[in-house]
Amino acid sequence: MPRFWLVKSEPGAYAIDDLARDGRTDWTGVRNYQARNFMRDAMRVGDAVLFYHSNADPPGVAGLARVSGPARPDPTAPKGGPDWCMVEIAFVARFPEIVPLDRLKADPALKGMLVTKRGMRLSVQPVEEAHYRRIVALGRREARA
């Protein structure tokens, strides 16, 4: 059974266009236990991913990715510290226009979605299937606009 996720990245550090260029990338650098546990314990190869631009203008979902490699130790983690991990993600699609956070917050169909909640800093989040599908539809709608 497929699962659905949202991962955040600051586009100045790594944007959807970077993923489009690279095709796939190691999702290293996660230093939050809850996010780590999602990657390690729940993410599966093939799971669908919303690629979210944080600290951006505007912040929002920039495209789609897929988990393409299983969780393994993060080679960028400092030695002697906690056991951090990473997954590999692959490019799927870039939305022609970002689906802005404002838009997500305003959509009744997305009520309760974690990323719309104030103070939600988790950089790897589970997403409900219905929410995922809704955002894909919004991304396609942006493509027509």
Next chain:
DNA sequence: GCCAACGTTGGC
């Protein structure tokens, strides 16, 4: 640049 939210650290 500001600051609210929240996770982590460290003194006790």
Next chain:
DNA sequence: GCCAACGTTGGC
């Protein structure tokens, strides 16, 4: 184990 201080995230 409490909690104040501190650092980071991330929207605005």
